[in-house]
Each structure stands twice: as C-alpha cells, then as structure tokens.
Amino acid sequence: MKLYSAPYAPNPRRVTMFLAEKGVTDVEIVTLDLQAGQHRTDDFRAKSPFSQIPTLELDDGRCLTESRAICTYLESLYAEPNLMGADPFERAEIEMWDRRAELMVTLPMMMWVRHGNPLLAALEKNQSPAIAAANEATAMKMAKWFDAQLATRDFLAGDRLTIVDLTALAGIDFAKMNKWRPDDETPNLKRWRAMMADRPAGKVAP
C-alpha cells in the first residue's frame, strides 16, 4: 500500500500519526510536492478526484481519500492498539468525539490559517478575512471547551488514546502557523499537548 502525503499538511498527518500509534511501518509514504502541483496531475486526480491528500492506494490499485475513511480501513487491517472503538457503542461514541474534534476544533483551526495566513494565499486563492475571523472565533471558543473537558481526564475520548486525540492534534499544531498554541489560558490542553509530544504520534513530523 502507498500513502500519498505532503509535509506540513494537517490531514495526511492524521493518518501518519495513526500509523505511528499502531506501530505500522510497512505502508510506503509517497511525498508529493504541493508547491510544484504534483497533486494536480491527471495521474494523481485518477486516484484522488479533488487532488486531496492523504490518498491511500491499495496494492490492487483501489484508492481511498478522506483521512478518517483511510483510518477506518487501516483499523481493520491493524486492529491493535484499538483507536476507533472496540464495540458498537464505543465506535459510535468515538466517532461522535472525533466529529466534535474535527468540525469544532480542527477544521476551524485549518480554515483560520488557510484564510488568514498570507503564506497560504497561493493555496487558498479566495482568502476571506470574514471567514478567517469567524473560524478563529470558533476555534478559540472550542479550544477552551475542550480544555475544560481535559480537566478531568487525560484523553479527549474515554480513558485511552484514540483517533480523536490525533484529529485534534493535527488541527492544533497547524494553528502554530498563526502563532497560536495551547498556553496558560488553556492549561489542560497544554498538559495534553505535552503528553502527546512524548508519544509516537507526537514524534511524527508535521
């Protein structure tokens, strides 16, 4: 299997962190140069119609895009440690938390950076200050909400690391581009970020 990825892109990192936490080393990582447009070739669009990375290509040529869908497939191949739920209710509960992390934290962080950071003007051709501001406000509010959740537990969903922590970490680390990181205003999130740094996921390059 091949995983198409790129440096500094938060979505591929969700998958490479997922592989790192499972100790999987036999997936070939193919690094694309986004600045050079390697994701916009006809060849790559045949694998990923929206030029999205990550894209997972199976040995038989079938392809999957969308980080979480790729993780769902990888979880079926590499079951341990379980990161997406061990029974039906837990699978649903982790999916609920993963959506909260993604839609309320990670996606707003990404949109804030994409629309608010001059360095990304080439990738996001219609940068909008209004969209940047709205997403910044959501991201900051939700960072505080998640901080409050972490006051009484170590991980975002349940009592062990799950995909939810990886989803959130990808977004939170991406916000460094806008000079934000968990600090003393979100002390629990700061503690969680430090804990994550010592794990396999935290050692995956951005």
Added chain:
Amino acid sequence: MKLYSAPYAPNPRRVTMFLAEKGVTDVEIVTLDLQAGQHRTDDFRAKSPFSQIPTLELDDGRCLTESRAICTYLESLYAEPNLMGADPFERAEIEMWDRRAELMVTLPMMMWVRHGNPLLAALEKNQSPAIAAANEATAMKMAKWFDAQLATRDFLAGDRLTIVDLTALAGIDFAKMNKWRPDDETPNLKRWRAMMADRPAGKVAP
C-alpha cells in the same frame, strides 16, 4: 431508545431517513420546539452539550450526538438493509463518499441557508454575507460534480442506496429554503431526487 429531533432540521432528518430505509419503527421520536428553546435547557444540555439535535438517548441513559455517529450505532443494532458497508473496504469507501457528500455538498448548502436566509437570522445570530456567498459557490459547483457522477450510476456510492444518498438529500432538500433545487442544469441529480422521492427516505417529513 429516544431520538430527539425537530421539524425542518436537516441533521435529524438524516437519522429519521436512515431509520425509515431500515424499516425501524420502535425508536421513539421526541420533537423539540427550537423556537421555544427546548434544546437550550440544562436538562437537554446534559444529554447534548452543544444543544445539538439529533441526540439519541439509550434506555440506560447514555446519549449520542452527531448524525453519522448515531447512524453507526443504529447500523449495529439494525443490520439490514446494510447502509454503511458490508466489509472493511466498503465501509471505508462509503465513509469517504459520505464525507464528500457532507463536507462538499450538505454542509455548504446548510451554511448558505443559515447565513443567507433572513428567516434563519434568529438561529444564526452572526449571519455573514461573505460566508453565505462562499458556501453557495461551493454548493453549486459540487452539485454539478455530483450530477456528473450520477450520469453513470443510480446512487451516490456504489450500486445500492447507502447513507451517502441520505446525507446528500438532507442538504439538497434544505437548500429549497434558498429556492434552489436540482433542475435541468443538473439533470442526473434531478432524476436521482425524483427516485429518492419514491423511497421510504423520501417520504420522511422534512
């Protein structure tokens, strides 16, 4: 089990359509009056911290929010007809398509309505014309892309109805509020919409 819902809200409809396609009739539907703020009580927030509907309450009191997570749990209880994938690759592939439908079509349609429709000013207190316009543009572009997909098949993912069709239908029908519906500019989507109208899902009230 109880499903907390509300009329005209697209996300609860994803779940009620899912139940309809499975022929499930033993989930109690509890209708909340959003205008009266019944989703903003402390009692309901204990079940759904962001006052979100749909919320599924199990008989033992545990709750799930997030439409897709609720469907994941319901799929485990009511396996047939299968709507979310029958093997690991198919589950991942349907999740990929469901994310495309949700993030590229349904969410933009919803955001376009929420930010662009004066009737929703009470619910969306910070309506933004820029956000409405950006989402309208995405929604219209993606409606054409999905229309092209349907030129060669009947359903959005694979050769049978799946959760993906329900996700897309919820968003597409919600856009009626902004006077948009699939027409001769998207003939395949129009044909798909007509086909959906004759199914159990299409008969679920908005």
